[in-house]
Structure formats: C-alpha cells, structure tokens
Amino acid sequence: MWLDRLYTVGIDVGSNSIKTVLMEHDDNGSEAKLLFSDLSKIRKRETKLVAEQSFEQVLSRASLTPDDIAYVATTGEGDMVDFRRGHFYSMTAHSRGAIHLNSAVRSVVDGGAMHGKAFAIDERSKVLTYKMTSQCASGSGQFLENIARYLGIPLEDVGALSKESTSPEMVSGICAVLAETDVINMVSRGISASDILKGIHLSMARRLVGLLRGVSAEGEVMITGGLANDTGFVAAIQEIADSENMNVRFNTHELSIFAGAIGAAIWGAFRHKKLAQSELQHQ
Amino acid sequence: MTVQEILRQCEDLYNDIDFAYVRDWKTRHGAGAIGYMPVYVPRELIRAAGMLPVGIMGAGDLLEIIKGDAYFQSYICHIPRSTIEMGVSNRLDCLDGMLFPAICDVIRNLSGMWKLLFPGKYAKYVDFPQNFDAELGGTFYRHELRGLLADFARISGREISNDDINEAIVLYNENRRVIRELYALRVERPHLVPTYEMYLILRASNILDVAEHTALMRDYLTATLREERPVRDNIRIVLTGAFCEQPPLGLIRALENSGCNIVDDDWMLGARYMPDDIPVTADAIGALTDAYLTGTVATASKYEEDGNKGAYLISQVTRSGADGVIFAAPSFCDPALLERPMQQEALKREKIPYTSFKYSEDTGQYQVIREQTGTFADAIKLWGDA
Amino acid sequence: MECYVGIDLGSTTSKAIYMDAHANILGRGIINSRHNYTLACQIAQEEAENHSRFAILEQSIRENGTGQSIAATLMPVLRAKYKLAEHNAQLAELRRICMKDLDNWKDPMAASLYLEAVEHILHRMEQEAVDIYREDTAEKSDFFRDIATSQFMEFAQDQVRRHVEELSFERLVGIFDRAIIRVESVSFAKSFSAHIDFAYREVAAMPAFAPYRDQIHAAVKIADEREFNIVRIVGTGYGRQRLPFEKEQIRSEILCHGLGAHYMFPDTRTVLDIGGQDTKAIQVDGNGIVENFQMNDRCAAGCGRYLGYVADEMNMGVHELGPQAMQATKTIRINSTCTVFAGAEIRQRLSVGEKREDILAGLHRAIILRAMSLLARSGGISNEFTFTGGVAKNEAATNALRTLVRENYGEITVNISPDSIFTGACGAALFARN
Amino acid sequence: MSTTATESVQKEQSMLLQKDMIADHFRRLGRAKEEGKKVVYTFVPGNLNELILAFDMLPVHPEINALQSAMRKKSAGYIREAEKHGHSEDVCTYVKCDVGMLKSGNIGPTGEKLPEPDLLLLSYTGCFTFMKWFEILRKEYNDCATVMLHVPYQGDGAITEEARAYVVKQLREVLVPQLERISGRKLDHDRLEELLASSARAEEDLVSILESAKQKPSPIDAYFGGVYYIGPIFTAFRGRESCEEYYQVLRSEVEERIRMKSGPITPEGPMHNEQYRLVVEGPPNWTSFREFWKMFYDESAVVVASSYTKVGGIYDTGFRHDARQPFESLADYCLGCYTNLNLPSRIDLLEKYINEYEADGFLINSIKSCNSFSAGQLLILNELEKRTGKAGGFIESDLVDPRYFSAANIKNRLESYFQMVDAKRQNRHTPSSRERA
Numbered sequence A: 001m002w003l004d005r006l007y008t009v010g011i012d013v014g015s016n017s018i019k020t021v022l023m024e025h026d027d028n029g030s031e032a033k034l035l036f037s038d039l040s041k042i043r044k045r046e047t048k049l050v051a052e053q054s055f056e057q058v059l060s061r062a063s064l065t066p067d068d069i070a071y072v073a074t075t076g077e078g079d080m081v082d083f084r085r086g087h088f089y090s091m092t093a094h095s096r097g098a099i100h101l102n103s104a105v106r107s108v109v110d111g112g113a114m115h116g117k118a119f120a121i122d123e124r125s126k127v128l129t130y131k132m133t134s135q136c137a138s139g140s141g142q143f144l145e146n147i148a149r150y151l152g153i154p155l156e157d158v159g160a161l162s163k164e165s166t167s168p169e170m171v172s173g174i175c176a177v178l179a180e181t182d183v184i185n186m187v188s189r190g191i192s193a194s195d196i197l198k199g200i201h202l203s204m205a206r207r208l209v210g211l212l213r214g215v216s217a218e219g220e221v222m223i224t225g226g227l228a229n230d231t232g233f234v235a236a237i238q239e240i241a242d243s244e245n246m247n248v249r250f251n252t253h254e255l256s257i258f259a260g261a262i263g264a265a266i267w268g269a270f271r272h273k274k275l276a277q278s279e280l281q282h283q
Numbered sequence B: 001m002t003v004q005e006i007l008r009q010c011e012d013l014y015n016d017i018d019f020a021y022v023r024d025w026k027t028r029h030g031a032g033a034i035g036y037m038p039v040y041v042p043r044e045l046i047r048a049a050g051m052l053p054v055g056i057m058g059a060g061d062l063l064e065i066i067k068g069d070a071y072f073q074s075y076i077c078h079i080p081r082s083t084i085e086m087g088v089s090n091r092l093d094c095l096d097g098m099l100f101p102a103i104c105d106v107i108r109n110l111s112g113m114w115k116l117l118f119p120g121k122y123a124k125y126v127d128f129p130q131n132f133d134a135e136l137g138g139t140f141y142r143h144e145l146r147g148l149l150a151d152f153a154r155i156s157g158r159e160i161s162n163d164d165i166n167e168a169i170v171l172y173n174e175n176r177r178v179i180r181e182l183y184a185l186r187v188e189r190p191h192l193v194p195t196y197e198m199y200l201i202l203r204a205s206n207i208l209d210v211a212e213h214t215a216l217m218r219d220y221l222t223a224t225l226r227e228e229r230p231v232r233d234n235i236r237i238v239l240t241g242a243f244c245e246q247p248p249l250g251l252i253r254a255l256e257n258s259g260c261n262i263v264d265d266d267w268m269l270g271a272r273y274m275p276d277d278i279p280v281t282a283d284a285i286g287a288l289t290d291a292y293l294t295g296t297v298a299t300a301s302k303y304e305e306d307g308n309k310g311a312y313l314i315s316q317v318t319r320s321g322a323d324g325v326i327f328a329a330p331s332f333c334d335p336a337l338l339e340r341p342m343q344q345e346a347l348k349r350e351k352i353p354y355t356s357f358k359y360s361e362d363t364g365q366y367q368v369i370r371e372q373t374g375t376f377a378d379a380i381k382l383w384g385d386a
Numbered sequence C: 001m002e003c004y005v006g007i008d009l010g011s012t013t014s015k016a017i018y019m020d021a022h023a024n025i026l027g028r029g030i031i032n033s034r035h036n037y038t039l040a041c042q043i044a045q046e047e048a049e050n051h052s053r054f055a056i057l058e059q060s061i062r063e064n065g066t067g068q069s070i071a072a073t074l075m076p077v078l079r080a081k082y083k084l085a086e087h088n089a090q091l092a093e094l095r096r097i098c099m100k101d102l103d104n105w106k107d108p109m110a111a112s113l114y115l116e117a118v119e120h121i122l123h124r125m126e127q128e129a130v131d132i133y134r135e136d137t138a139e140k141s142d143f144f145r146d147i148a149t150s151q152f153m154e155f156a157q158d159q160v161r162r163h164v165e166e167l168s169f170e171r172l173v174g175i176f177d178r179a180i181i182r183v184e185s186v187s188f189a190k191s192f193s194a195h196i197d198f199a200y201r202e203v204a205a206m207p208a209f210a211p212y213r214d215q216i217h218a219a220v221k222i223a224d225e226r227e228f229n230i231v232r233i234v235g236t237g238y239g240r241q242r243l244p245f246e247k248e249q250i251r252s253e254i255l256c257h258g259l260g261a262h263y264m265f266p267d268t269r270t271v272l273d274i275g276g277q278d279t280k281a282i283q284v285d286g287n288g289i290v291e292n293f294q295m296n297d298r299c300a301a302g303c304g305r306y307l308g309y310v311a312d313e314m315n316m317g318v319h320e321l322g323p324q325a326m327q328a329t330k331t332i333r334i335n336s337t338c339t340v341f342a343g344a345e346i347r348q349r350l351s352v353g354e355k356r357e358d359i360l361a362g363l364h365r366a367i368i369l370r371a372m373s374l375l376a377r378s379g380g381i382s383n384e385f386t387f388t389g390g391v392a393k394n395e396a397a398t399n400a401l402r403t404l405v406r407e408n409y410g411e412i413t414v415n416i417s418p419d420s421i422f423t424g425a426c427g428a429a430l431f432a433r434n
Numbered sequence D: 001m002s003t004t005a006t007e008s009v010q011k012e013q014s015m016l017l018q019k020d021m022i023a024d025h026f027r028r029l030g031r032a033k034e035e036g037k038k039v040v041y042t043f044v045p046g047n048l049n050e051l052i053l054a055f056d057m058l059p060v061h062p063e064i065n066a067l068q069s070a071m072r073k074k075s076a077g078y079i080r081e082a083e084k085h086g087h088s089e090d091v092c093t094y095v096k097c098d099v100g101m102l103k104s105g106n107i108g109p110t111g112e113k114l115p116e117p118d119l120l121l122l123s124y125t126g127c128f129t130f131m132k133w134f135e136i137l138r139k140e141y142n143d144c145a146t147v148m149l150h151v152p153y154q155g156d157g158a159i160t161e162e163a164r165a166y167v168v169k170q171l172r173e174v175l176v177p178q179l180e181r182i183s184g185r186k187l188d189h190d191r192l193e194e195l196l197a198s199s200a201r202a203e204e205d206l207v208s209i210l211e212s213a214k215q216k217p218s219p220i221d222a223y224f225g226g227v228y229y230i231g232p233i234f235t236a237f238r239g240r241e242s243c244e245e246y247y248q249v250l251r252s253e254v255e256e257r258i259r260m261k262s263g264p265i266t267p268e269g270p271m272h273n274e275q276y277r278l279v280v281e282g283p284p285n286w287t288s289f290r291e292f293w294k295m296f297y298d299e300s301a302v303v304v305a306s307s308y309t310k311v312g313g314i315y316d317t318g319f320r321h322d323a324r325q326p327f328e329s330l331a332d333y334c335l336g337c338y339t340n341l342n343l344p345s346r347i348d349l350l351e352k353y354i355n356e357y358e359a360d361g362f363l364i365n366s367i368k369s370c371n372s373f374s375a376g377q378l379l380i381l382n383e384l385e386k387r388t389g390k391a392g393g394f395i396e397s398d399l400v401d402p403r404y405f406s407a408a409n410i411k412n413r414l415e416s417y418f419q420m421v422d423a424k425r426q427n428r429h430t431p432s433s434r435e436r437a
C-alpha cells in the first residue's frame, strides 16, 4: 500500500533511556521532518516494555497505528525491540542524525550514559573514523549522574552550577562507583558543588577531546546524546579543546539527545525505499 | 557426515580443555605428544618422531583464571595466563614437552617460566632466524632444527630418519592443500563457509592427528557444498592481527552477525605459515629450513627485510576480493599492535577501508566491538563506494 | 585503666578497638565514615569506649553475687534501651536539622507544604523507635543512617502517594540527604552518662529487674566513672594519612590486617580482606608478620561497593543480597568487569527472563573470582585461611569462597569471625601496645 | 662539615663531566650533517658502539631520547601524538615517545634538532619491540637503510657456540659491509681494537664502582644513582677516552666516600643513615624519577644492586670487551645483556645479588611498557622469596608514560613494604587471642 506520506520511527535504546522519534518524509526522501519525540527513562524497568510504551506514546500523539509506519528502525541496544524492521549501528545513526540537525558538522561526539564516542563523518554522514571509550564507566554520563546524586543535585541543575565555578577541583580517572567517597571527601574539605562539578566536567571533556583528537576532528562538531543537554559539559569541552588549540567548535541542538533516533528513522526511510524498489523489480 | 556433525566434533575438541583426545591418542599409539604455542613450529619433526603435535592456544573463555593471574600483571595479554592455569591444574600433563616459538617477549619469557614451574618437563624455546640468508640464518636454523630432532628422538626413544621426516612432510603437504581448497571456496562463496565454521574446523588442526584433520576438512568440503544456505547481505573482510591469542567463539559469531563475512584471516597461522608444498628431498631438514626462509607468509613476529610492510596484507585483500580489513588484535599484544599503524598506512595508500579493535580470549562483552564492526559494515553497505 | 587504641579508618566505615595491657579487647566501636575522617575516627573511638564501659558494666554485674543470675537476661535489655536512647537523640537532631533547612526555604508555600510532610514522617519515625529497639527484635544495621534511611523512604513514599500533585519524592529525600550527613557528624557517644541513665531507669522499672536495682546502679556507676588512660593510639586504613597522628602512630593497613588476623586466629597464614573500596590478599608468617600482599586498584569491581551498587540496582538492601543468592539453582556468568556496566548487564539479563537469584549468584562468584586472582598473586592460599572485612558477613560470598578455595587449594580451614570487620583496628591496637 | 663540602664538590665533578660529555655529543650530532658525519640510530642493549665509532659514525639511541623526554616532562605529549597516529595505548611507551618526538619535529634533549639517520642498526637483542620500532622508523625515514643483527636468546641459559657463530658471521658479513657502504670507508681494525681496549678499562672501573655497594654503608645507590653511572658506558661513549676518564673520576669519588663511610649522594642531599639495603629488578620510572627516588630517600633505603644497570651488558660476572677477539667479544656482549638471559638465569643473578650485597629485601618495579622485563616478574618474586627468605615487594609504573605512575599508590605499597622488611628483621612476637586465653 502506498501512502502519500511516508512515516518512519526511530528508536534509540540506550542504557539509561529510550529515545523514540516519529518522522515524516517526502516522496524522494530528501526531506525529513520530525513530528513527535519521546524520551523515557528506563529506571530499572524492563527495557523492552519501556520501548513499547515509548513507541505507542509517539504513535498515539500522531494518531497513527503501527500499520501506518513504513519502517521501524532501532539503534543502540536495539536487539531488545522485537517489532523493529531493521537495525542501524549507533554511529551510523548518530552521524545521520547529526547531519540532519546541522549539515555543516563533520565530527560528532556522542556522550551517552556508558560510552563516549567520537567520530569523523563526511557530508553524506558516512563514518570515516571513530574512537570509543573503553570498558570503564569513569567519565561517562552515568558517572556524572552518580556524582550529581551524591551531591544531591538534580541533573537539570548540574550545567548551570558547573558554569558558576571559579576554581574547578581537579579530578581524573576516578571510579564511577567509588567517586562517592571522593566527592564526600571534597565536600568535607569545603569545596563547593559547582567547583566539583566543573572539575568533573573538565575531566570528562578531556577524555572526549582525546577521542576527538584521535579522529582528527576539525571545524563544526555536533554533540549528540544526553550530555548535549548539560550546558556545563558543553562549556567545559569547548574550554578544553580551545586550551589544546584544537580548531573545533561544538554545536548542540535541542534535539541532540534524539540524534540517534532521528538518524535511525531517516535510514529507515532510505532502506524502505530501497526495499520497495527491489520488490518492484522482482515483480 | 553432515556439516552439523562435523561441527559438533570440532566444538567438542574446542571445548575440551582437558585434552581427552590427546590422552586417548597417546594410549592408542603408545607414543608421546609435544605441545607448542602459536604461531609456528615445525610440526613435521614431531610427527616424524611418531609423536602428536598439540597446538596450545590458551583456554579462551572456557576456564576461570584462578592461579594464572598470579604470574602475570594486568597489562600482559591473556593467553599465557590461561596456558599456565592449564599447566598448574595438571591439564597439560598429557604433554611430554612444550615448545615456545620466538614470536614475542611474553612467549619467550614463558619458556623460562615453564622450566621453573615444571622442572621435570621438556621445555624449549625455538628461536627463528630473523636473518633469511641461507648461509647465515639458514645455518643457524638448521642447527635449531637438528637440536629439536635430537630432543624428539630422545623423548620418543627412536631414531628419526630422513624418510620419517619426508613422510611427515607429505602428510602436512596434503593438509596444506585441503586448507588451500577451503580458503579458496570461502573466497568464492563465503556463505558456504561461514566464519564460525571455518574457524572451528581450522582450530581442530591444533589437536587432531594431521591425517584425521585432513579427512575432516575433506568431509566438510563435501558436506557444505550440499547445504542450502541463505546468502546474507554481508561485506567481505580480511581479518588480521589475531595470529596468537584467539578471540572467543562468541566474538567470532558476533563479527559475522554484525554483517561481516571473513574471507581471509591469520587465525591458526601455524597451519598455513608455509602455504606451499615442501619438497621431498634427501635433505629434509634443509627443505624445512628453506621453506622457513623463503616460503613463509608475513606476520608481525617476522622481520621484513625489504621493508615492504603491508604488501602481503594488500595481496590478501586483492586475492580475496575483500571490501576492507579488520585489525583484531589481542589487548597488550605488542607485535600485533605495533604492526598495526604500518599496515594501516599501507591500506590508506591503497584506499582500502579498515577498522580495528582489541579483544582478549575471555572478552565476555562484544557490544562495543559489534558496534564498531557494525558501523564499519554499515558504512560500506550504505554508501557502497567502499 | 591503661588502654591502647587501634583505629581503622576505612573507606566506608571507621572502626576502633580498645585493648588493655594484656592484649585483651575491651571494646569495639564502628561508625559510617562517609564524611569527615577525623570526626569519624573520634566517633568510632568514643563508640569503642562506650562499648568498653558496657563490658565493665557486665563484668561488675557478674562479679556481684546475685547479679550473676540476671546478667544474661539483663544485658540485652540494657543494651537495647541504651541504643534506644541514642537513637532518640539522633532523631531529635535529625528533626532539628530538617526544620532548620526548611526554615531557609525561599518559597514559603512550598516550605509549609514540605514542613507538614516532613513532620508526618518524623513523627512516625519517633513512634516506631521503641519497636526497633526491643531486645528480641531481629538483627538490624548498626547504623542510624541505614535505619533512618529506610524508614524515611518508606514514609516519604506514603506522603507522596497521598499528595501526588504537590510533593516531589526527590525533593523530600533531598531534605533528608542533607540532614543525615550532619546528624552523622555529631558525636553522641559522649553522652554515655545520660543514655545509660535512661537505660538504667527503664530496666529498673521492669519487674524482672527491679529487685536488683541497687546492684545494677552500682555497676552502672562503676562503668560510667571508669577513666580510660589512653597510652597510645595507632591508626590505619584507607584514610590513615588524614589522621592527626605522628608517623610512628600510623601503620599500613596491610600489616594491621595481618596482625589482627593472627591475633584472632593464630594459625592464620593467608588473609583475605574485602572491604568497601578495596580488597587485600595477605600472607603472614607464624607471628602474624606480613610476608607478601596484593591489593586491587581503585576500582569498585571486586569490592564491597560492587555489591552495594548491585543492591541499589536491584532495589535491595546489601544484607539481602547474600540470602537471595543462596536460593540460586545455577550461576549466571557476568561478563562485565566494570560495576556500572555490570549494572546494565543485570538489567539486560533480568529483561530476558533470567532469575534474580541466579544473577546474584553470578555476581557473588565474580567478586570472589577477583579475590581469588589477587590471592593467587599474593602467593596462593595456605592453611589457615581467614576472611575478613564487611563482605565476610555475606553468606553467598563466603560460600562461593569456600567452594573455590576447596576446588583449587584443597581442604583448608577457613576462618570467618563475626568481628572480622575489626581485624584492621585490632592489628592497629596491637601495634599500639607493642 | 668538611665531609659535606667535599661531597658536594665531588658530586659536581663526575656529574659535570657527564653533563659535558652529553652536551658535546649532541653538539656533534647537531653538526653531523654539515660535517658530513654519518649518523647511526641503534639500541642500548648489547650495542655495538665500538664498531660504530670505528667507522667514525655518530650513534643516536632512541631509548635515551625517550627517557630524556620523560625527564623533561615532554613524554606525555609525545605519546599522545603517537597514539593519534594509530599507535595503541597498550604498547611500549618508549616507541610511542620516540615516534611522537619524531612527529613533533625530532627535537632532541638539548633543544637541537636531531639529525636524521643514515642507517638504522637494528640490533635485535633481548626485546622483540626493537624490531617493530625500527620497522616503524624505517617507514618514517623514507625507507632509510636498515641493517638487522639477529641476536638469539639464551633460551637454555647459556650462550651456545652456534649462536655466537651466527652473530659473529652476521657482524662480519652483514654489518661491516653495510657500515662500510654507508660510511664510505673500510673498517679500521686497529682503531676497533683500540676502542675495545679502552672499553675494557672503563668496564673495570665500572664494576669496581657497582661492587662498592657491598660496603656498609653503601657509598652508592645502585639503581637511582646507578642509572647515571651506566650512562656513558651504555651509550655513545664506550670506547672513548672521555668515558675512561669519567669512570676514573667516579671511582675515586666513590672510594673517597667509602673511606669517609658516607652514603650515596641523592638529589635531596647525601644519605646518612642507611636503613634498608635493597636489590631492585626492573627499569625505573623516568617521568617522576626524583619523586620516586625521594620515596626511598625518605625511608633511608639504599639500592645496593639492580638488574637495570645491566641492561646494556653485564660486566660484573666477568665479561670484558676484548681487543684480541673483537667480533667474538662484541657477539658475547650482545648475547649477554640482561634481558637476553632466560628467566631462570635472571633469578639466579638476582639471588646472587641479594646474598652478596647483603640486602634486606628486594623490590620489583614492574613496567607496563616492557614485556621483555615484565612478563614473568611475579614468578621471579615468588622464587626469590622462596630462595632467600627475604621480603619481596612489587610495584607497578611505567618508563615514560606519566599516566601509569600513581605516586599515592606506589607510596602506599612502599610504605607497607618497608614496614614489612622491618617486621621481618625484628621478627617481633605478638600474642594471639589463644595464647592469652
């Protein structure tokens, strides 16, 4: 059946939250428009369930049914989503999403809950090189969340507080779990929350800038993933990059956190057309 | 035999870290067995002494390391730990000796550790010449081989004649030939020889009696041609860097599932170190020496006199029609990892796409690796310009 | 009396031991050391002193003819009442700080709303206090924080449920989080006289003990008035460098653990200590002198905090992990090393339908496997083997350890003592005495 | 009073000498191209300095550049640079430091640009990484001429006749012709013999200096101080007159200290009351060298023998360069350097040091970079403990990567270690609960 409008859904299954977008595409697939988005924290619930709910959420807002969706594309830990049609690897999706949000970017930093990734892309969003953090959560989004919790500060306030810092406390390579002691220690030494947070932002930024250097990033860099919402982190990463004389400018977009989902939805449309064509050829 | 049956046999061999096959073989033949570490040892000599060569490639993720860690710091690769763990838990008792080929400092030092840990056992460091002149390196290597031969004669209690060696050479030539066929088939029709299966079958060469292994591969060739298998939309990959410590099976599967068909690799390199037949002559030691000096493929542990780094890898890519290269190296493996930037430079010049990751034989989480190879495959597939 | 003090300033708890000149342990004290180390050290010491006073009290009662017959029944009651007094004092402090916090709120509307909620919660906590400290109630946490936290959470949830629109759970908890740290920093231990007096009056009013009130009073007086002449203090543990002590008064935790273990189990040759933030494997000789040791790096994987994190992840208390893991029918292999990644892996496993207890069994095995490799690195396990530190309280962990030790090192005596958490402090006290 | 005065004067003399020698060497390197001198890059262990000098070529040692970079706090940046070019974080940091330095303009320790190599002399001795290292450099220097000297390992604990013959033959038939070709001159045998004779004289003095640590108190620190003492003989100077002179001066300084019964001189000042005598296995850390040394100084711990001072070659078991059999002795030198010994031989040597130098214990500084040294060190630790009954300690750091030097961690371990040595020496008896009961 041919709808005059093509709808696809992209679901980015993160370790922390699930991001779902519904997109509408024009006939030749060159224009894609975001209709609705949903972000659901997993919070110890079953991932699969959260994904389903998130999917239903966006559909109901658009008053669509699953049958109206041409392609459900997952990215991230999409294995859990059994109603997907196809899966794209996260860098493939994030890079596409980043280009969609800002066609000028040539590098992407994806700051997620567990891993940090940096990759260089071309104008078609093809991933040229990439670097990822290792199997240690130190310096990850989760790390930051833990610290915020130990400090008793809501995640939303972290950015503003960090920017108030005047003399950031140096931290590096501390365990995401044992950080609690270090943080309590800093508090008891009379270091302010904003200096602690800024110190942590700087240390996270240093790691990610290291990755970016590894992919020889230059020019416009898009921050995707949840960390893009953290203005303190964004400021810190720019600061570090500048101090190391890197010629990069960091971009964020209010939809940065949805970049993976958006990219997946766009690739979904692309594959859908490819598949439809080859079906036509077969007939 | 069906593919499934063959695979089950290989899986059993793979999973058997108690080496029941070796024990059984020894009883059946009333002869000894000599273990060796990767990459290569002249198995022909062991065979010529009537003994069973047994390739030891660590214990993968099959063994919990309880004591092995006592011998190695965290920044040393994994294979020597699990090897020692097998040793100190008496699993390698069935071996009458161990050979440690000169491929890196870790294996080199392991030879001394073995001497200390198992004082009664034969443990030998096999030095390979890095000088490939017949008069220089050749003379030295001949001597090494003669030394080995004398040792094996002592261990097996029998004289080893030139004919004995030639007989073994013939058996291994046969084995090499079938391996070549298998690789050729995979290049031609990769879906018939999935990576996982190819790996297991080759891996069996570590343990199985050479004639049995040759027969097994033949069976597989026949069986797989009869199989109906879906052709998957995978990219073609040459995998390199994994000549010593092996990735766990789960990781090999994950590679395949992330959209990569491996069409050439350096797994079990020892069995393919000399791709061509070794001639049968009146000077068998000389033939083995020549084969080593002139007929071995490139690997990180071997000095390249002409400095044509990457040429061999590029020829692998060309021959197999691969879309790209994956460098998969064990963490903390100096030879493989130091080789990598040079190889990558060479590929860059040829505009061959590549990606790389590190693993350890007991890596349990493949997510990050799958993410990387998947993105790599995506990039080749979606833009198709490779 | 002359006494020697050992202090183990752990990463999660601080422990103190009072010891007499004959190396007899007089008393033990333990406290959360989340905040200020110096303070934690002081409080732990005070706790140990109080504990010593209790020991003296008990001894006086026993030595006092008739007292002997009631000592066994009296002491638990007296202790419980003492604890109650302490608890009440802490609650009062908690109330004071919470109220002060709310006083400073800028938005009066919100403040009054939350004031009411907090008032409700605190009131219930106060009401329940008596029930917590009955001599016959089940074992509970040693720490006010743990008890108060679980109560506060529970009652706060009730409040939020009742006022869904107005109240935010996070915000309520925030008030508590800020307050509890300060409550923990107040030294209550000093108030031995007041608390014991309360306890005494409570027991004296009980028919079973009333006839002995004079003897009890006399004993209380002796204990209360006993002077402790501290000859020397030695500090050890993670935070030892922060102690205001001379260099000679600070001993490496490794040596203290070795010596402490030797003291408790004289035939010990190998010691494993799994604490909150580090794991140590130690070999000692026949005199408790350390011959070799290995410690892990600052990574939560393989330490007590690993289990703590997992407990959070699974919405359980640390003390519930062991018992649940014991129900396992199989052991699931956990692949992630990193604690945070393991947390994610657990969620994944749960979502594909693996059973909690089986996963937990895997986690306990994982932590013990890491310890095994540390042990191997330090020189293996020789008879006898002593397991100390907080994780030794966890049955599933000790179970996994026993199995692995037997499988890999044969039949070996494994010592686990209920007081094993004090091993380091005990060693430090011995150093003080020498 | 007077002792301190003389000490500081003496300290200055040998140190100044060494400083001048190094400065002079780098000045010559700086002028090499304009003076038409040929430059040979080569490695320290078992190096062929006399042969290089005999052709009037100038040697550059990339390892020395790397360690100098670390001491000048440049290594972190260089390593990052190399990693940016695709080098793994897992591999030897010497290589990465060198590659990073090259990529950053090849500025040597004195701030002058190093001349590019005319020849890479890959003496593949005691370490596989060397081979990769020069393969990498060969590419970096546009396929620069490279000559490989394969030195077999002492797998069975001895130098075999065949191994010696193999090395000698390579020296004669591969190295010499190649050196002749690059330098454009024939080998001057007389010159080579002179150089070897000079080496032997300096070696004699060096051994006497190293063995002075058998005195109590030891007049030298054979690890931290030791790395300075081996500087000239293991690098560009062996065979030269200046090298002989250096060791004469140093030897007389040490002898003076023995007479005065004074301890080693450290950057923190002379050490007065020797508390611990240690044997150390493994290379030092260069990035925090002084901080590291100070940890020992603070505890009055003196290192009386170390294996690192044998990386270039082992002299104290009798080897000397020998003008009468130039190639054979060069071969033996290559074959005999410390990392070319198999593990059992290394343990025997360390055991001998612990006994002969009357050490209270031994310490292993395990280097992340260096598989050649590190693989097997834990077994060395166990064996030595078993054989000597002395306290063994194990710390981990890296040569030139500051990321792997955790001062707090090392201090913690050292502190425990020294207390352990103490306890072992005193062997105090502590009552256990059972005895009291």
Ligand SMILES: Nc1ncnc2c1ncn2[C@@H]1O[C@H](COP(=O)(O)OP(=O)(O)O)[C@@H](O)[C@H]1O
Residues within 6 Å of the ligand: A013, A014, A015, A016, A017, A018, A076, A111, A112, A113, A114, A115, A140, A141, A142, A143, A144, A145, A155, A156, A158, A159, A224, A225, A226, A227, A228, A229, A230, A231, A257
């Ligand atoms: N509003 C916010 N302010 C600050 N940080 C945020 C915000 N939202 C998310 N983050 C950060 O982003 C991380 C989650 O990023 P996300 O891309 O959703 O991860 P994943 O895809 O792995 O679940 C969190 O761990 C947190 O650190």
Ligand SMILES: Nc1ncnc2c1ncn2[C@@H]1O[C@H](COP(=O)(O)OP(=O)(O)O)[C@@H](O)[C@H]1O
Residues within 6 Å of the ligand: C009, C010, C011, C012, C013, C014, C238, C274, C275, C276, C277, C278, C303, C304, C305, C307, C308, C318, C319, C320, C322, C388, C389, C390, C391, C392, C393, C394, C421
């Ligand atoms: N009752 C208990 N049941 C199970 N585990 C416990 C219990 N009490 C403490 N633990 C464990 O012990 C750890 C703390 O150990 P401890 O030896 O006090 O550490 P430290 O000396 O570093 O402060 C906690 O992280 C927790 O995992």
Ligand code: SF4
Residues within 6 Å of the ligand: A135, A136, A137, A138, A174, A175, A176, A177, A178, C298, C299, C300, C301, C337, C338, C339, C340, C341
């Ligand atoms: S240090 Fe902490 S964050 Fe890093 S691997 Fe260990 S547990 Fe995970």
Ligand code: SF4
Residues within 6 Å of the ligand: B077, B078, B079, B080, B103, B104, B105, B106, B107, B244, B245, B330, B332, B333, B334, B335, B336
């Ligand atoms: S994995 Fe690499 S470093 Fe380890 S033993 Fe094998 S070749 Fe050597």
Ligand code: SF4
Residues within 6 Å of the ligand: D063, D092, D093, D094, D095, D126, D127, D128, D129, D130, D339, D369, D370, D371, D372, D373, D399
């Ligand atoms: S591995 Fe060791 S011996 Fe080899 S180059 Fe590196 S530091 Fe030197």
